[in-house]
Amino acid sequence: MICVEDWAENRRLHRAEQMPIRAIARHLGISKNTVKRALASDRPPKYERAPKGSVVDAVEVQIRELLRETPTMPATVIAERIGWQRGMTILKERVRELRPAYLPADPVSRTTYQPGELAQCDLWFPDVDVPLGYGQTGRPPVLVLVSGYSRVIIARMLPSKTTGDLIDGHWRLLSAWGAVPRMLVWDNETGVGRGRLTSEFAAFAGLLATKIYLCRPRDPEAKGLVERANGYLATSFLPGRHFGGPDDFNRQLTAWLAVANRRVHRTLGTRPVDRWEADKAGMLTLPPVDPPAWWRFATRIGRDHYVRVDTCDYSVHPRAIGRTVTVRADTEEITVTTAGGDVVARHARCWARHQTLTDADHAASAAVLRGKARNRQDPRLAATGTDTRPALVEVEQRELGSYDRLFTVIDGGNDQEEG
The missing domain is CATH 3.30.420.10 (Ribonuclease H-like superfamily/Ribonuclease H)
Structure with missing residues (x-):
C-alpha cells in the first residue's frame, strides 16, 4: 500500500501534468497497477502502522554540532567524523533535513508567475x-x-x-x-x-x-x-x-x-x-466530490443524547440512543446521521466556546420518553407475569391518648389499658 503523499502525487501528475501511467510508475518507482489503483480511488489509503524510530536518532546531536560549525559540510565527511558504520542513504536524508537550519540567510529576488501557477x-x-x-x-x-x-x-x-x-x-x-x-x-x-x-x-x-x-x-x-x-x-x-x-x-x-x-x-x-x-x-x-464529507467521526449515543464538536455539545434526537451515528461538521453546520441515513440532528455551527445547544423537538421527545419510562411496569412483573411483591399490611390507627395511658402519663395507666 502506498502512502497518502504518493497517492496525492499520482493524481496530481496524472491530472495536472497529463503524465501517462507508465511515466508516473517510472517517476515514482512503483508498479503500474499501484498507479492505476491510486487513480481509481477517490479516497486516500489508510496508514495504520505506528511510526518507528531511526538509527540516526542516536547521532543527531553530533550531526547538529558539526553543522553548527560548518553548515556546508558534506554528508560523507560527517559520516567519517562521527564514525558512521551503516548505510549512507539514511544518514544523507537526515543531514538534508537538518542542514537548512544552519545555512546563512538566502535573499530572494522578485518572482514572476504564470497564469494559474499558484x-x-x-x-x-x-x-x-x-x-x-x-x-x-x-x-x-x-x-x-x-x-x-x-x-x-x-x-x-x-x-x-x-x-x-x-x-x-x-x-x-x-x-x-x-x-x-x-x-x-x-x-x-x-x-x-x-x-x-x-x-x-x-x-x-x-x-x-x-x-x-x-x-x-x-x-x-x-x-x-x-x-x-x-x-x-x-x-x-x-x-x-x-x-x-x-x-x-x-x-x-x-x-x-x-x-x-x-x-x-x-x-x-x-x-x-x-x-x-x-x-x-x-x-x-x-x-x-465534496471534500468535507471525508472528515467525519462515528460515536455511540448514550442516554445523554449529545455529541461534542470542538468545545460545544449538540443535542441528538433520543431515538438514536444506543445507536452508532456519524457526525459531520463543517464551518456552518453540524449533522448527525444513523447508519441507515436517518438525520437525527442538524444544528448551526456554534462559534462560541463551551456551549450546550438543545433542539426543542429533541428536548420534548426526551421528556415524553422519560415519562413513559417512569410509568413502566415493575421489571419483576414483566419477567414472571405475576405480582411478586409482598402484600400490603393494614396498620391500625389508634388514638393518641391511648399512648399516654399506656405510659401512665395520664390517669388510667397500664392496668386500665390492659383491661
Missing part, C-alpha cells in the same frame, strides 16, 4: 472583537488566498484553525473561484503541516490534483504576496468597521474585496480583475 495562503487574525453569541466575543482566524498571476484576493473567517475547518474554508473559497491553482503555498501552519503535510491535507491535495508547497521555516518572503494582502486588509478594510458576528464579518469582507480587486495594483500597473480570466484559464477544474 496561490499563496495564510491566516490573518484581525485586531477586532467579533461577537460569537452567548455573550462571548473572540478573534477567529481569517483564511486569505492570493493568486500569484492576477493578485486577486479572496478571504473568509473560520471558526478555528484546525485541519477540518481549514479544508472546509479552502473548499468554499476555491468553489467561489470555480477553479484550483496548480500549487497552494503555505507556511508551517500546524493544521496544514510542519515539514510535511498532515494526512488530511495530503488527501485534500490529491483530490484537487494540486500541489501544496510548505515554505521553509523563517522564510516569510516565500509568501510575500499574502503577507502584504494581510496588511492591506488590516489597514484598508478593518478600520472603523463594526461586526454583528462572523456571518456579518464575511458579508462585509466579501463586498469589500469585490471593490478592492477592481483597484489598480501598484506592482502590476493594472487591475487584478482584468487578469483574472487568463489566470483562471490556467488553473485546474474543481473535482466533483
